[in-house]
Amino acid sequence: MDRNVTTTDDVLALMDGLFAPGADRWTAGGAAWWDDFYADRSKPVPFFVDKPDENLDAYLRQGLITPGRALELGCGPGRNALHLASLGFDVDAVDLSPGALAWARERAEEAGARDIRFHRGDAFALTAAGAALDGPYDLIYDSGCFHHLPPHRRISYLALLERCLAPGGHFALTCFAAGEGGMGSELPDAELYRAGGLQGGLAYSPEALRQIFSGLTEIELRRMNDEGPQAPLFGESFLWTALFRAPARK
Numbered sequence: 001m002d003r004n005v006t007t008t009d010d011v012l013a014l015m016d017g018l019f020a021p022g023a024d025r026w027t028a029g030g031a032a033w034w035d036d037f038y039a040d041r042s043k044p045v046p047f048f049v050d051k052p053d054e055n056l057d058a059y060l061r062q063g064l065i066t067p068g069r070a071l072e073l074g075c076g077p078g079r080n081a082l083h084l085a086s087l088g089f090d091v092d093a094v095d096l097s098p099g100a101l102a103w104a105r106e107r108a109e110e111a112g113a114r115d116i117r118f119h120r121g122d123a124f125a126l127t128a129a130g131a132a133l134d135g136p137y138d139l140i141y142d143s144g145c146f147h148h149l150p151p152h153r154r155i156s157y158l159a160l161l162e163r164c165l166a167p168g169g170h171f172a173l174t175c176f177a178a179g180e181g182g183m184g185s186e187l188p189d190a191e192l193y194r195a196g197g198l199q200g201g202l203a204y205s206p207e208a209l210r211q212i213f214s215g216l217t218e219i220e221l222r223r224m225n226d227e228g229p230q231a232p233l234f235g236e237s238f239l240w241t242a243l244f245r246a247p248a249r250k
Helices: 007-014 028-039 052-059 079-086 100-110 153-166 190-194 206-212
Strands: 069-073 090-095 116-120 137-143 166-178 215-225 240-247
Touching: 007 153, 028 100, 052 079, 052 166, 052 240, 069 079, 079 090, 079 100, 079 116, 079 137, 090 100, 100 116, 116 215, 137 153, 206 215, 206 240
Parallel strands: 069 090, 069 137, 090 116, 137 166
Antiparallel strands: 166 240, 215 240
């Protein structure tokens, strides 16, 4: 008989087990699914391209963010991490998948990128208090990680931002957009637990994002611009892009 749920972390771990393994897992148990996903690099997956997000490029060109220490969550093959490093950021990039990180390291070597470190593992564990990546970071960037988290792990995500984002630092996000032209599951949170899966990723409304990140100041929230295959930037309009700023003092 197990009666070992005594902390918030115990509750979160218990709820993790309500979801199917594989793509619905954001811990080490999901690495094999993502490795298989990245195995064929020739697949027509939009974000396999070696291009940075158009919103990230815009934030930099407009001076909304400036070089500093950066953390990327769910970096995949490293396209945004490499872009940040090329512009003077000191970058830590995290992903579950050894296959994705192998690809990212190859790209970094080809580009001669030195101010970037790739880390494999659970972002929540790697950024825990006292861990190597616990901050503070001037920029935390997430292009497609947040929408793969189950609802209860928003608690962990907000705690990560609170712990790791420097006072006055910026948090930037791209995630699935709800509504016409969007992508991702629009099932209510409670229904996801009954279904036992995330249906490939969760769609968010702008109102939901504003509520979830209400402790931060919104700088911009919009649909990502569509960028054609010949464009130098990545952009798909089924995604939201958002930029928030942390309070100047915690």
